[in-house]
Amino acid sequence: MIIFRIAWRNIWRHKVRSSIVMFAVTVGLFGGLASTAIMKGMVMDMVKNNIENEVSDIQIHNPKYPANNEIRYVIQNSSQVMDSIKKVDGVKAVCERTKIQGMASTASKATGVIVIGVEPELEKKVTGIYRCLTDSAGTYFASKHRNRMLISEKLAKELKVKIRSKVVITFQDFDGNLTGASFKVEGIFKTQNDLFDKQNVFVRKSDLDRILDMPPNSAHEIAILLNSNDETYTVLPVIKKMFPQYLIEGWFDINPYLEMSTSMTKYMLLIFMSIIMLALGFVIVNTMLMVVLERTRELGMVMAIGMNKKKVFKMIFYETSILGSVGALLGIVVSALFAWYFGNNGLDITSFSKGFETFGYSTVIHPILETSDYIEVIVMVFFTGLIASIFPTIRALKMKPEEAIRE
Amino acid sequence: MKKETKASSPLRGDKRGAPVIIEVRGLHKTYTETEVEVKAINGIDLSFEEGEFTAIVGPSGCGKTTFLNMIGGLDVPTSGKVFINGTDISTFSSSKMIDFRLNNIGFVFQAYNLIPVLTAKENAEFIMQLQGRPKAERDKRIAELFEAIGIAGKENIKPSRLSGGQQQRVAVARALASKPKFILADEPTANLDSKATAELLDIMHELNRQEKVTFIFSTHDKRVIERAERIITLEDGKVVSDIIVNI
């Protein structure tokens, strides 16, 4: 206890210097934690959006379909398949789609697109595109008329169309004949993923099936939404067992980038903090070496009268730890407040985020910090203190007490 | 009347016949790190008995500090042996030596004795703290010592606000607190004025009598030498006289 008392009071012998070191630790930790929180928030938000709007938790295809998206590789008896999937534990909603490649053209331009035929009421329960309508005049397949389509803002601009404009879509039908139809734009949407927006247009499945001459009760894709994304790992094998003849994939199979991003967030803190801790470690070691040098006589004296090596190390370790942990505590508190406030209110980075959306990131970030992050940081601070104590201790113990105290 | 005799037993009166606690045989210390080799201690044989109040005297550079460092286990001799209570301390590892110093020897240095961030009381009980003595024992002992050395009431004052004499008294209290076998004081009065010097010597002598603790101190101050019961004079690392002062 006396050793701790000495260490604590020693810290305040150089108020300005110690405060600067502590402040550096605070800033360093806040920097590491806040950037981790932002990155995590961005990535998890991107993953969530991606799953919600695009890939869903699980997708089912004819095993031959994904290679070339050929129209003839369908899932047969799709409504029965959907019915039995609905009964699986953890499944929230199921929908089916017809999905083919085509060419969307207007008077001014033509571009290749993926045409997704959806059943609006089922689709709404699985994906969130209906929430992404931008033009207030637009609706999500509310019209009773045939051949309505949803197009993204991006594509609408490119094709120079507005609500109620007509777009001609051409494609090969089920028998390989070139066919096409004219669709009226009913709604304009915008997700956070520009690439997705540029590629996909939505029409009613019933319209598309009729034009394509699809066999009845069939679909190219069945999408499943689960109660939570994490359940994918447990539900996926169940469904695989039910339909061994089909290709059944989780969101991580469909878009490996999502899984990579998620697992990357786990190392983000470690990487950020390691770099920051290394820098802070140097600052602390340097300060403590200065301390040891300044107190040569004092250290020599206490060693002369009987303070052993272990206690000398303890004293130096306490001092580095106080320097580190006071700053760390502040840094953690500030970071927690940051994550809490912006986690709830969102951090709007629109002004300097040009290009983010291209990669599917939101411009309003909700930073995330988990308990494990704080624990990780505390452990790192502790070990940094421990390691940073070794060098100054070695320096202190090298002193011969008799030389240190000689006048 | 003052009479001086050649030392046979350095003790007189009721102290006579006390056991030898320090024995030095063929002690040499040569510094070779310097350009010219310095024979700081050049063949010393001495013994000290329990309860002595002894001054090591001689001009600056004669080897007083070096000698005290040898018998205090702060430095190792080039050759020769130092026995404390019959144990050869030159065989100790540096860690064992630190523990030995903690539990057997009290030190008072010329300056920089105290830890500046600790109060007078905390400084005085520091060694007892390192030894892990219980608080009640420490409190009792420090109160008793502060009374004896005349600084009661200064317990909570930091060293920087004590006079030089008061600081040295706290250092003596610390050295004495854990009742070591002997106390080594290297020029403890060098930085003190004559009044403070006399007071410190009074206190040391009083404690020597009351607690029967051995004091060995170095000095080149006449007034201090006069107070000693045994005077060992060094010159160029050798003992040139060793006398017992009889009253």
Ligand SMILES: Nc1ncnc2c1ncn2[C@@H]1O[C@H](COP(=O)(O)OP(=O)(O)O)[C@@H](O)[C@H]1O
């Ligand atoms: N670490 C050292 N290196 C070299 N020479 C030293 C060292 N310490 C002491 N000396 C020399 O040894 C001699 C005795 O020194 P010291 O014991 O300090 O004398 P005193 O305490 O009597 O003044 C002196 O000549 C001094 O210069």
Ligand SMILES: [Mg+2]
């Ligand atoms: Mg000296």
